[in-house]
Amino acid sequence: MNSIEMNISKMNVSKMNVSKMNVSRVPRSKSAARASYDRMGKWYDLFASPFEKKFVNTGLQKLHAVPGEIILEIGFGTGQGIFELAGSVGNSGRVCGIDISEKMCAITRSKVEKAGFSERVQLVCGDAAKLPFPSESFDAIFMSFTLELFDTPEIPIVLQECRRVLKKDGRLCVVAMKQKHDPTLMIKLYEWAHGKFPNYVDCRPIFVREMLEDAGFCIRDTTEISSWGLPVEVVVSGKV
Numbered sequence: 031m032n033s034i035e036m037n038i039s040k041m042n043v044s045k046m047n048v049s050k051m052n053v054s055r056v057p058r059s060k061s062a063a064r065a066s067y068d069r070m071g072k073w074y075d076l077f078a079s080p081f082e083k084k085f086v087n088t089g090l091q092k093l094h095a096v097p098g099e100i101i102l103e104i105g106f107g108t109g110q111g112i113f114e115l116a117g118s119v120g121n122s123g124r125v126c127g128i129d130i131s132e133k134m135c136a137i138t139r140s141k142v143e144k145a146g147f148s149e150r151v152q153l154v155c156g157d158a159a160k161l162p163f164p165s166e167s168f169d170a171i172f173m174s175f176t177l178e179l180f181d182t183p184e185i186p187i188v189l190q191e192c193r194r195v196l197k198k199d200g201r202l203c204v205v206a207m208k209q210k211h212d213p214t215l216m217i218k219l220y221e222w223a224h225g226k227f228p229n230y231v232d233c234r235p236i237f238v239r240e241m242l243e244d245a246g247f248c249i250r251d252t253t254e255i256s257s258w259g260l261p262v263e264v265v266v267s268g269k270v
């Protein structure tokens with residue numbers, strides 16, 4: 031390694047440390063996360079979806095899926111994003127979704143069938159840390175309130191998987207709770223609640239933009255929106 035390469039690798043290490051600073055760890059196991067979403071599935075549209083809707087819609091607008099595209103949604107929950115995406119890609123496009131919860135998969139699958147979208151939507155139940163799709167198969171990936179559920183060391187693994195399955199000029203839109211270097215009182219309160227009730231307040235704020243940059247994505251657009259003083263970041267990034 032020459033001196034320039036050494037400096038770059040030092041810069042990457044310090045950048046990675048910055049993006050991991052102040053990000054709490056996730057103590058629960060994958061099976062506990064799956065069980066928690068299986069329990070929540072029935073109530074999700076009543077309680078969580080209305081809060082998330084405006085952020086999800088902003089993300090979908092920014093991703094701007096067009097007819098004919100092949101899109102992946104990671105952690106689709108009760109299918110808010112899947113429907114919008116299925117409408118945007120039209121008859122000539124395709125939407126794939128992956129979610130770890132059997133209950134979320136069952137709920138969304140039945141909605142997809144009722145809406146007559148079965149031909150263009152394919153849903154898989156599985157862990158996004160190991161995407162069951164071939165390399166370079168998607169034009170775009172959408173992920174809302176899901177990246178922040180992965181434990182800190184696993185986030186780069188998920189993002190590398192996203193890079194692998196995205197086409198060369200593909201784009202990734204992440205909607206996630208935003209951590210700040212100087213966290214506000216609301217962020218601190220929220221994190222306290224997350225520590226106390228990790229199964230109910232399970233998303234935690236992360237450094238979305240920095241984590242994407244660490245994973246080699248280039249940032250194309252970022253928007254910050256707040257709700258009740260809690261910042262949410264919508265980041266569109268590109269593979270190159």
Ligand SMILES: C[S@@+](CC[C@H](N)C(=O)[O-])C[C@H]1O[C@@H](n2cnc3c(N)ncnc32)[C@H](O)[C@@H]1O
Binds near residue numbers: 134157233
């Ligand atoms: C907070 S919900 C968000 C749902 C939806 N994206 C929305 O914005 O309304 C997170 C979703 O991610 C799924 N999930 C959690 N861990 C996952 C994993 N390791 N792989 C795939 N999906 C996961 C959960 O089952 C749940 O449906």
